[in-house]
Amino acid sequence: MLCDVCIGMLSQRKGLVMHGTLQPTFEHHKSTKTLRHSRDMQCPVCTRLAKTLSLHTDLAKDQGLSVQATLNRERGYGKETGKRCFKLIFFLHPNRECTFFLEETDQKASSAPRNHTLKDVVETAQGWMNHCKCAKFWDEPGVKWYPRRLLDLQELRANPQDPQRARVRLVESKECLGQPEKRSIFHHAPAKRQNDRYVTLSHCWGKPGPNLPPPLKLTFETEKRFKNEGIRLHELPKTFRDAVMFAARLDRVGFIWIDSLCIRQPILKEGRNKAEEERDWFEQSRHMGAVYQKAFLNISATASKDGQGGLFFNERPAHLWENNVYVYCPEERPSVSKNGPPERDVYAKCSLIDTSTWDDLVEYAPVNQRAWVFQERLLAPRVLHFGYNQLAWECREFNMSESHTSNELGIKPSRTNGFIQDARLKHLTPAMGRSLREARLSGMSDPDQHIRDLYIYELWKKTVESYSQTALTQHKDRLIALGGIAKLFQEDLFGVDCRQIYVAGLWSRYIESQLLWQVNDVYNGNGLYDNPGKRHSEGGPSWSWAAIESPHGITYGDVTDFKTPQSGQARPRDELLFKVVDYKISLADPKNPFGMVTAGRIFLAPRHLHRIELRKQSPSHGVPYIWHLKPPVQQTKRPIEYENSYLDAPDSDADVFAPTAELYCMPAAFGMRTVRSSDRYLYCLLLKCEGRVSVPPNTPGKQGSVYRVFRRVGITQVGSMFRGEQEALLKQGMTQEVSCLC
Structure with a gap:
């Protein structure tokens, strides 16, 4: 009290x-x-x-x-x-x-419960599940969707008093729940047994301790044993063991899906066939979103840092x-x-x-810092969080915890000194997109209300900005771990008639504005803002935010067509200064447009392109970097210096500071759109020339063409108060050259 x-x-x-x-x-x-x-x-x-x-x-x-x-x-x-x-x-x-x-x-x-037994947890969770209608499709007649493989809990349900002797068995869903659809490894099946529901588990893999065996996982070598002999509970990591024991107590739940035990994990070492090892992982990752969307419940080991943390907790202040x-x-x-x-x-x-209760209990918990879990949590109709001191519930209808049984856990102080209902992670609706945009604009007029699907783009912006702050063990997974969400946006939110194409973390319509993202910097306490971003080329091409790992994430470009809402015509002073004329994306899995990208090229037609010089500044100058147009050899006048720059990954891109670096500034657009035209920044992309590339000889109308190839290294803003500096960038460096950004 x-x-x-x-x-x-x-x-x-x-x-x-x-x-x-x-x-x-x-x-x-x-x-x-x-x-x-x-x-x-x-x-x-x-x-x-x-x-x-x-x-x-x-x-x-x-x-x-x-x-x-x-x-x-x-x-x-x-x-x-x-x-x-x-x-x-x-x-x-x-x-x-x-x-x-x-x-x-x-x-x-x-009042706080005195104890927290498995029975207590099941009763609490069952009460929330009965109140929630987000998974009511499991109570409706008709076929159900199942992943290819599941862990069968039938033996554990039959012997709840002696769980240590029970086993869970890996099963093919087609064998126990019906025949698969043709040409699909995933199954819409009529229920053949009473306990036909399946649940999923979100968890952190973590690192095995020095005295612990390597984590149990499904491979070509273990698959036969998992199916024939099953897995004894004592073999499972504590988190998995707690999850299957809990799941087996839920009404009509007969299966659990755990990624590392239901998808063959590739073993990539000499002597193994890489394509064969990865085939199952790629096949099932195409449908990863559906695994969580169709589940009866997602169990989240929210407070556990690794497989030995378990679900249950003792501290209940x-x-x-x-x-x-x-x-x-x-x-x-x-x-x-x-x-x-x-x-x-x-x-x-x-x-x-x-x-701050919800943030402490859920948002900042260990498992929710992981990129894969971000997608699992968003797509699952409902999530039961096992927090460090209590249970919490999250669905599309309400958020609750054991200590707060009202539906007010999502409220946040607003910018206008009141309260607002914070955007819940699961509320992917145009109405929520509108609320997000209105809160972000804080009463300013919206110049882009004429744009179709504007509030869907706002949802995507919020999603990417949140996702970009999460961590990955394998940086090549940055795009595929968001693939289920991207597929949901394309098929359910944008709609099939929109002709929207997913382009390595961006969308094809209004793609120019989406290229103007920037990495969020961090104040270091010494009067400077640092950028701790790291570049991972396996994550995505340089022009995609997915190539950057940053603990504070990125700010996604405001989606706009750079036109006025009244007439739909360009402003007297053109606000867009380049055009995307084409793009080429190479996929690791050609059947999954939302998956890993092995290469990505965007072909740009800029109006201006300036050769520049970039250098680091000492802390006493107050800004970390400064750049200027490279002057002609005969010029003696000191060039204009530009300070407001955001480098994507200065430590990873250390070569940009080399004297031989061939750097360019490409004026891109004027913004922010919500301020008067005369007060807008000039946004410019900072690029490093990597060489030249020839167009394939079979390209119609472009035989023999050669493009300069650039890597994006940052973005810079020239303020409206520096009108002379803006004009200097727009009066010179005119070009009609098409450039390649990779």
Whole structure:
């Protein structure tokens, strides 16, 4: 429950230092000693404050504190229900805040369970599943879709009291659930047994410990044993073992799909046939999205860093559970009218929600930092998260946890000082795309409302920006691990009539604007912004964001046609300064356009192309890099220097700083589109010439052509206040040459 300091502040207005027309401001804890006491009593507010303050304050040392809080009535949020809502903000440091949401309730606060047995977990999960309708297709008549292979839980279901003797067996779904469709390794089958549902598992592989055997996986060598003899539970890593034991307790669940046990894992070493080893992996990866989309439930080992972490947890701190508190509302005047009920009470009974709860429990958990899991979580109709201290539920209808049984876990403070319902990962709808765009524009006019599927592009932008922050063990998987989501966008969101083509992480329509992505830099504390990005050519071509690994991800280019919404004609000053005339993508699996890319070329027709020189700056200059147009030999005048540059991967692309590097600047477009035309940046791509390439002799109309080949190395912005610098780039370097970006 809340401590006396918090109750006194909210219920009795103790510590009030400012009121009236301004928002009420309170003094909270004044010393580390009293804060420690409240934290040790498991006050949920003070536990959060202590955790945040400990990042820059020694709480073990007795010293004074300056913690202030403001309490705002949220007039917009809760209007539909008539409930009073409040926002409580604690100011701990010039750059640190803690925000809580208080919503009026008539329910009792939930209490923390004393234990957490398998039976308790199943009961909790079953309750959420019964309430959720996102997998109702499993209750409807008709054929069901199954992956090629599954782990059969029948023996474990038959012997739940003696699981250690039970085995799980690898089965071909066509053999136990019906015959496959022709020309397909995946199966739409009529149910032949009562327990016909299958679930999936999301997990981190991790690294095996020094005293642990290598992880169990399906290979050509193990497949026969997995099918004939089965796998004893003690052979499985703890996470897998917990997952199959849990799954076998669920209603009508007879199978579980685990990637490393249901897809043959290629062994690439001398003497092995590489194509044969990889065939099954490529075949099944084409349908990876469907494996999760069609599952009854996705079980997520959310808090586990590796296969030995397991699902279940022991720590269940009481401060996580919902706490009710009475909030004093002096603007409500209690009075009784002659003809009606009394007006609202001056005290509002509210439930307390920490707006960071979902982030701590789910978003920042180990498994959700993995790229493959990002796709699994987004595509699965519903996910049961096994967090480090409680269960959480995520589906297209609601998010909940054991400690917060309301549907308000997704709320976030908005830029306009209120609350908004944060975009849930699973809400891939045009309506959510519109909400995302409106929140991003923050009230500014939208110049691109005329664009078809604008809000679908906004969803893709958000998806890529989130995905680009995730980690991969194999960087070649960057595109294929997003392939199921890309397929969903093309087939279900854009629609088949859109003629939209997927191009190595971008879309063919308005592709020019999508090439203007940039890597997010990081402030290093020394007055400079660094770029920790690394280039992985196996991830994708240089012009695709997929080629870059960066812990802070990328900002996707705003999708636009660079035309006015009124007339659809180009602006008086053309805002697009190049054109994509063609592209050629080579796929590792020709049958999977959403999979790995072995090579990718885009042919550009730029209006301007300038030879430049780029150099590093010392920290004292305040910017890490600077570039200028390469002057003619006879020129003595100092050239204009450009500072606002974002290199994609400066450490990986160290050759760009060599004196012999042949670097170019290609003016690309004006932006941002939401500001006045006269105030827009000039965006330019920074390129390194890698040589020349001849067009194949059988190319119609282009026989004998030779293109210069460039590698993208960054992007630069020239501000509108530097009108002379912009004009210098647009008056010179005119070209009609078609260039190749690879």
